[in-house]
Amino acid sequence: MTSADKTKSHWQKSNWKERRGPDTIPRAPLSSAVLSVGEEQTTLHSEPCVPPDNIEYLLLQTSYGQHHWTPPKGHVDPGEDDLTTALRETKEEAGLxxxxxxxxxGFLQELRYEVRGKPKEVLYWLAELRDTGTAVTLSDEHQDYRWARLEEACTLAQYKDLQDTLRAASTHLQDKKQ
Known part of the structure; x- marks a missing residue:
């Protein structure tokens, strides 16, 4: 069964945003990214939080560089708040x-790291896809996408901080269910 054939529930993360003000320590581009996850159950609305072992995270494979896998993310446009950026980037990159x-x-995860010697900051939100039949439509920035359960998603993500974020999302969903 392909990823597109599976019934899905998506969880969203925030997108990249560049911060320029003195309130940012250290000065770092801020991203907002969307963690999208799906479930294999056919009924989305009967249970708001499905068991973590049924959740699949949407990761996109870049069409540039080392073709790494990440949730949708991108730079914040001037005048745009972080969550608005996350939603816009998810639409642009995954068609959602x-x-x-x-x-x-209750879920917001912040990552800080360096890329080519420059500090970066990424904020992640979690969101659910309202209609499980909605298809992913990739932008030119990505060459593939994958719906993956937690451990496969962590393997694809490769970076410990993103793996920790995926695990935090899983824990949040599990705690919310109880």
Missing amino acids: GEEQLKVVD
Whole structure:
């Protein structure tokens, strides 16, 4: 069964944003990214939080560089707040619009790291796809996508901080269910 054939519930992360103000320590581009996850159950609305072993995270493979896997993410446009960026980037990169997503309360994860010697900051939100039949439509920035359960998603993600974020999302969903 292909990823596109599976019934899905998506969880969203935030997108990249560049911070320029003095309130940022250290000064770092800020990204907002969307963690999208799906489930293999056929009924999305009967249970708001499905067991973590049924959740699949949406990761996109870049069409540039080392073709790494990440959730949708991108730079914040001037005047745009972080969550708005996350939603816009998810639409641009995966074809999943704000009207198709429901942001999950209580989950916001921040990552800080360096890329080519420059500090970066990424914020991640979690969101659920309202209609499990909605298809992923990739932008030119990506060459593939994969719906993956937690451990496969962590293997694809490669970076410990992103793996920790995926695990934190899983824990959040599990705690929310109880």
